[in-house]
Amino acid sequence: MNQQVKPILDIKNLTTQVNTEFGAKTLIDNISLSLFPQETLCIAGESGSGKSVTALSVMGLLPPAARITNGALLLNGENLLTYNERQMQRIRGGDIAMIFQEPMTSLNPLMTIGSQLSEAISAHNSLFGSATKQRALELMDAVRLSEGKMRLKQYPHELSGGMRQRVMIAMALVSNPKVLIADEPTTALDVTVQAQILALMNELKADFGTSIILITHDMGVVAEMADRVAVMKDGKVIETSPVDQLFAAPKKQYTQTLLAAVPLLGQKKGQPVILPNAEQPPILSVKDLTVRYDIKGGLLQRATNRVHAVEKVSFNLFKGETFSLVGESGCGKSTIGKSIVNLTSWQGSINIDGQEINGLPTKQMNPIRQKIQLIFQDPGAALNPRMTVGDLVGEPLLIHKIASGSEVEDRVADLFTKVGLSPEMMTRHPHEFSGGQRQRICIARALCLNPKVIIADESLSALDVSVQKQVIELLQQLQDEMNLSYLFISHDMAVVEQISHRVAVMYLGQIVETGTRAQIFENPQHIYTKRLLNAVPIADPTKRHARTLIQNEEIPSPIHDLKYIPQINEYSEISKGHFVATYQN
């Protein structure tokens, strides 16, 4: 950026602290950032680095316990910190607008889209009646929401996540803000929807001349969007560089490690896939698995509609192998995981280590349960906060009456060492651990019964990339040592590429393409696989690609009326082990 150009927003030596019972704690420490006209500045960093606090400080939306203790916030040379509440209200949504991470919860569920939009419009413009409505419609057009008139009458729950985020953006644009702060705007969205929203933001930047501060943990999004990047860590700005420079030659050690930890799509290109034990019978074999839920209603609570969550899915998982189910939300991947451990009712056949479990009574099911264990997405929620982690990890042994007393303790200590924790930590409670450590504890608990198969349902999604990398390494190391099989359920294509031997891509309850990692990632055949791969942002600004396959359409709903008979995919084997659903229109 040209030094002569004056920044629109200049954050100078900003320090924000929060009151805690142990005194003031510094959340962001003396940070300085400048945002120039028509620029996208990305603030990147891992959780707890102070990215969001920076945004909330600028907006004057800090929680009551937090306050700015030092510095200046210059918007076009005017210090916002000298403004009173009334003046700040004019700035918020006026000169500086903000959109948030969770489009699902960021809109008032009791008000229509139209009234929420009009409310923002009339807060900043003196428009009346039909003029407000006209403006609302213009904004709906601006964010490419179809059928604007109808949408304005709808309530938030009637819209998908992507559409709600568009509404949020429309709301932010009501008075052509000079600065748009987007705090993880696509983190909660599916990758194809993320691509749509990011593309929209770039278009709006050009159309409206808005400068954007984009806060994200995703280096792929940074590479895709940023002009300049500020890397934050522990409340400080470590490094601010133009995006090309940051990725090509990061100045600081931390930036280098951060970038090194980012799973890159295509990282494994050209490496052969060595399939373990494919000649032996599979440890887990799923055949024609179907899961449907009835939606009930009416006087007698009869079924009115049916969710076709999973339709005739078949696959095998071999010993020592990682098989990934990948797809977007609602594609049925997690339902498959739940079916295998009987947490939902299902039809079809599931064979675990040679034993068919369909129709098996609970008593005979219990020993089989030991062979399959689960690791979930949110390690914080998966651990009972009132129990010590040692008790949590040892509990399965007690439940299955495998060990008791000091035996349990020895076993748990052993497991702690195995997952890279110290056995002395056993007496602590879950809240004393970081996210990554908690996931290690969950892994230790899953390993406790010497399982043969581990189902990892989005187990890495909630972790920062550096931690994610360590956990992936841990999982691979454990697989080598214990000959474990993983059923890895994820939406993250880059992680799936890193960890998998074989992959199945799911769409609307069915597998559309399956094959080895190399077959899927290097030679994708199905249109949906291609679209999915194309939508993943690449953490390399030189590869900013023209996104040819971005479509503003959404995945159709899996809910149908009772008469609906799903069309079951047929597959053709295009090379050994690579099956593609024959594309039907």
Place this chain on the structure above:
Amino acid sequence: MIGFLSRRVFESALILIGITFITFLLLFVLPADPVRQIAGRSATPEVIANIRHQLGLDLPFYQQYWRYFVNLLQGDFGRSYLQKSEVAELIKARLPASLLLMAAGIFAELLIGLAMGIISSLRRGGKTDNILMVVSFVGVSAPQFAVGILMLYFFAVKLAWFPIGGYGTWQHLVLPALTMGFMGAGWYSRMMRSSMLNVLEQDFIRTAKAKGLGKLKVIMRHAVPNAILPIIAMIGIDIGLFVSGMIVVESVFGWPGIGQLAWQAIQRVDIPIIMGVTLVAAFFIVIGNFIADVISIFVDPRIKLK
């Protein structure tokens, strides 16, 4: 909507039938004997047996209940044993006073309770919050007869702002309504406070602030309507508490409603009146819940009618 309505009417009818049965059963197994009350202490066994036979009280339980139930279906609540008049007439004469008191009581408890809850949540941890929560604690725990008598003492006797008792003008209504509402206000202020604190942390409140809305608008348009949702359902249940409170409050203030009628009937084991008042009360609880559900549907667009 029609499906929903018909389901609710069907359910409500079942509930009311269940209530007639349970109340009738309870009165049947009660050791008190209505015939002795009617006949007086000096009556001969023949007289007693005669009265018992006339009232049908010598029949087995299921026959007694069946007779009552069939009459009820024809709109016949029976005759009072002691007051020599139709139960339906007695209730009809007294119902308006009770409904008025109930409506005023609910209005008072919501107005006071919700306002207290909203203010405390906005002043969380502050002095105002603490004071209001102490008041709400008193409201929840103080017995209604004590509150009623204290109100009478201060506002009617000492200050003479309101009449001591009776029925007729709006001044008569104030103290009984406040007494009725005080306990509920205690509950509602607590519920509203925690509901508000929960809502104020929601993302859409942050969105509303980020739009540049003023504080009052954020609270009144975005926070309060969402915070009130879980409370609407409570109002329906609350009417049940109100009916029991009515018996106490109407006695303290000499309010000529069905509460007083019930109290007299209970003392004299006048079964038809007890049954009648219980049924009317149950009817209002059912109606109250029904109204609460309908309001929820209108306030919350996420509730879909199937």
